[in-house]
Structures are given as structure tokens and as C-alpha cells.
Amino acid sequence: xxxxxxxxxxxxxxxxxxxxxxxxxxxxxxxxxxxxxxxxxxxxxxxxxxxxxxxxxxxxxxxxxxxxxxxxxxxxxxxxxxxxxxxxxxxxxxxxxxxxxxxxxxxxxxxxxxxxxxxxxxxxxxxxxxxxxxxxxxxxxxxxxxxx
Amino acid sequence: xxxxxxxxxxxxxxxxxxxxxxxxxxxxxxxxxxxxxxxxxxxxxxxxxxxxxxxxxxxxxxxxxxxxxxxxxxxxxxxxxxxxxxxxxxxxxx
Numbered sequence: 029x030x031x032x033x034x035x036x037x038x039x040x041x042x043x044x045x046x047x048x049x050x051x052x053x054x055x056x057x058x059x060x061x062x063x064x065x066x067x068x069x070x071x072x073x074x075x076x077x078x079x080x081x082x083x084x085x086x087x088x089x090x091x092x093x094x095x096x097x098x099x100x101x102x103x104x105x106x107x108x109x110x111x112x113x114x115x116x117x118x119x120x121x122x123x124x125x126x127x128x129x130x131x132x133x134x135x136x137x138x139x140x141x142x143x144x145x146x147x148x149x150x151x152x153x154x155x156x157x158x159x160x161x162x163x164x165x166x167x168x169x170x171x172x173x174x175x176x
Numbered sequence: 177x178x179x180x181x182x183x184x185x186x187x188x189x190x191x192x193x194x195x196x197x198x199x200x201x202x203x204x205x206x207x208x209x210x211x212x213x214x215x216x217x218x219x220x221x222x223x224x225x226x227x228x229x230x231x232x233x234x235x236x237x238x239x240x241x242x243x244x245x246x247x248x249x250x251x252x253x254x255x256x257x258x259x260x261x262x263x264x265x266x267x268x269x270x
Contacts, residue, residue, distance in 0.1 A: 058241065067202075075192065076192060079192055079193040079196050080196065081192070082223040082224075082226065083225050084223065084224050084225055085225070087225075091192070094188065123268045132233060132234075133190070133191075134188070134189075134191065135188075135191060135231050135232070135233040136190050136231055137188040137226045138231070139228060139229055139231030141228070141230075142226070142228035142229035143229045145225055146225050146226065146229055
């Protein structure tokens with residue numbers, strides 16, 4: 029089974045002209061990693077227009093709509109950091125974590141991600157590290173055992 | 177302490193739009209409300225990350241808690257929100 033976060037889906041020093049551009053970069057990172065079809069990116073933009081995926085602390089977690097599920101090849105995340113920040117409605121985002129999940133996988137995936145981001149040490153490391161391997165390690169969900 | 181137990185009605189679970197609506201409503205109550213799954217740790221209902229961390233899917237039973245004046249009204253309003261399929265109210269083209 030492929031890794032949840034592929035090294036190819038990590039960008040530590042990105043810049044975006046705005047929210048939609050940032051979401052496209054997040055989506056394209058998922059495409060490059062082979063996790064989704066290019067059409068998934070459009071459903072991520074569609075989702076964002078329906079509801080903001082800003083979750084606080086300068087983090088957004090863009091993901092596709094239900095219609096986008098068919099363009100997901102496997103559950104995956106992408107990690108795109110914008111050191112200069114991106115305007116996101118009334119907020120400012122420095123970290124975009126793109127999410128792709130089949131079926132009901134998104135609830136567990138979001139839960140794992142939220143728990144990582146709520147941990148001050150891991151959250152700080154994700155903002156500051158210059159090491160892609162460390163990002164991959166930090167976003168490795170705990171308890172990824174074989175399903176029973 | 178006042179408590180309400182409610183089953184998540186939204187068909188994709190408590191995330192995205194349903195979670196955004198819930199967190200916004202929770203932050204507008206006059207009292208701090210906490211939410212937990214089963215006997216798990218209760219977390220602030222007004223924090224999106226905390227609510228997402230619960231991993232509450234469709235059909236998950238959650239418990240809302242609050243203290244003080246207005247707690248019962250706040251919990252009634254929030255429990256009623258979770259008992260609705262908030263995804264069904266999403267725009268039809270989404």
C-alpha cells in the first residue's frame with residue numbers, strides 16, 4: 029500500500045497568488061504523487077467555495093467534494109508550506125495540507141491530522157523543519173496497523 | 177454539569193461543512209461547550225481542530241457538556257444541529 033504522504037507531495041517553500049492558487053498547488057502535489065486524477069483538483073476548489081477548510085492556527089486542509097471520490101486512486105495527503113502566507117478569506121494560511129480519501133476514509137484521516145496539529149511539538153516542527161523526511165515522519169499516522 | 181448525547185446525522189460525518197456549522201454555532205453560545213466521543217477526552221466544541229480530532233463519522237454518538245447559566249439552551253441548540261443531516265443541506269451541485 030502506498031505511503032499516505034509521498035515525498036513528491038511535499039513543498040516547503042511555495043508561494044501563491046491567493047487561495048485558489050494555493051489549493052491548486054496542493055491538489056497538483058496529490059496528482060504528482062499519483063494519488064488522484066487531475067479532475068480532483070477542481071472538486072477541491074468547488075469544496076472551498078462551499079465551505080472554508082481553514083481549521084485555525086494558519087492551517088487549511090483542502091479536500092474534494094463527494095463528487096471527487098471517483099478521481100481518488102488511494103488515500104493520501106499533500107503538504108505545501110507558504111512561508112509568506114496566503115490570504116484565506118479573513119484568515120492567513122501558511123500551511124496547506126491537501127487530503128484525498130476514498131469512501132469514508134476522510135473522517136479518520138482528518139482525525140489523525142487534527143491530532144497531529146493539536147500536538148504543539150509536532151505542529152511547530154511541521155512549520156519549521158527544512159527536512160522533507162521529517163515532514164513525512166511527522167505525518168505518519170500512529171497505529172497504521174493492518175486492518176483487522 | 178449539563179449533558180446531551182446525540183448521534184451524528186450528517187452522512188459524511190462531522191467534518192467540512194457540518195463541522196464548520198457546528199463549530200460556528202458552538203462559538204456563538206454564551207457558555208463554553210465541550211464535546212466527546214464515548215468516554216474519550218472532552219474537547220472544546222468551538223475549536224475546529226479539536227472537533228475534527230474526534231473522528232466522528234455518520235452514526236457516531238457524541239456527548240455535549242456545558243456548565244452554568246444558559247448551558248441547557250446551548251446544548252439543546254447544538255444537539256439539534258448535530259441531529260440534522262447538514263450535508264443534505266449542501267448545495268446540490270457539490
